[in-house]
Amino acid sequence: MTNLLEVTDLTKEYGHFSLDKLTFQLPEGFILGMIGPNGAGKTTTLRMILDMATPTSGQIKLDGQTSRQTRLADRDQVGIVLDNTVFPDGWKADKIARTLAMVYQNWDGDRFFDLLKEFDVDRQVKYKSLSRGSQVKLNLAAAIAHQPKLLILDEPAAGLDPIARDQLITLLQGFIADGHHSVLLSSHITDDLAKIADYLVYLIHGQQLFFGETQTLLDRYAVVKGGLDQLTGVIKQAGIGLRTYETGFSVLMARKQLSALPRDLVIEPVSLDELMVYFGKRVAKDEARA
Structure with a gap:
């Protein structure tokens, strides 16, 4: 079994907060949920995995790459939706698609627009004018359409109604179905995680309380x-x-x-x-x- 993500003894020291020796893995074909209260360190952990923050110590191996330079060079293999992911206010879906086609080598415009249709997102509406839920759906479509191996999602269901959340669950289950793709997501909607997360990392105030199979916990x-x-x-x-x-x-x-x-x-x-x-x-x- 190949791990798309390995985190070993990861720490981060701030003046007011510390993240202490996190260790977990995400193999191909599985979904890993990250849970914990606000301030537990979930977003900080995701930022370090994505090289948006520098660890104090520890190692991150992302798709086999252990250095920041090689991870960034391999970034096409990672689809990202963070809580603050946004596109320029005036952009419509067509403009977003044209721009991302120049950024990602494996961009699939048809897949992007098929997802927008499935999510009922109007491609003629400017990004700023979309509802919060529709913005989230568009961000997800953009993250998936460049065909990454790994999706990293921070609160992907925020702003989604129950129907859209069910669509998201189905989408993520389909994403990993071939056994070669994986998902890491942080979410406060624990009912959804209980349905789809094969593994869980549970953080409280920077401490790793648990890592393992969801049902084991x-x-x-x-x-x-x-x-x-x-x-x-x-x-x-x-x-x-x-x-x-x-x-x-x-x-x-x-x-x-x-x-x-x-x-x-x-x-x-x-x-x-x-x-x-x-x-x-x-x-x-x-x-x-x-």
Whole structure:
């Protein structure tokens, strides 16, 4: 199995923030989701992978290239949509297509306009006059139409309605279907990631909490619920993101710890969204203590 992206012990030091020793891989034919709260370091990580920011230490191997110069020379193999991706306000789709045809050797204008039609984006409307959702769709079409091996997307579903998000999911699944293309995407829409991401990187405040298969992460934890009289010291100590109510409590726990709990507690599978909320509560609690 060939990795299109390898990140090893990647760090970035700012005055107010540090990203600490991230290590993950993205093989051909798979989708890697990057999750975490705002300020976790997701965009910083993407910027370093794209050589838009310089790591303090660590290594990035992109499509086999380990140096900044060789990665930039091979940039045609990467399709990019960042949260701030924009084209000039007055450009229409035809102008964008003509310009990108001069930039990318493998530009496929027919594919670009087919995607715009599929996404219901009016090619006669200036970029500035398109809705936020239509701008995102156009950016995605442009990123895919030069036939890259790897798509790197930062919040690609932002501004998209449910129908368009479903189209995006279908598009990305089709993109990797041949087993030689891959997608790295950062998104807050965890329901979508749970559907399509084969692997996940989970960041909290610059720390890598998890890297591995999506289902492995979800299978690792469960939500435990019960009455306040069932809230033992073991649960308080081992639980993550404890919530208490007038009628009871809920908490996230590792499944390997469930055998020590009373049998009459309610045990439920955890969603990706719930997992992030519970871990977020633990981080907030730890910060309040610091």
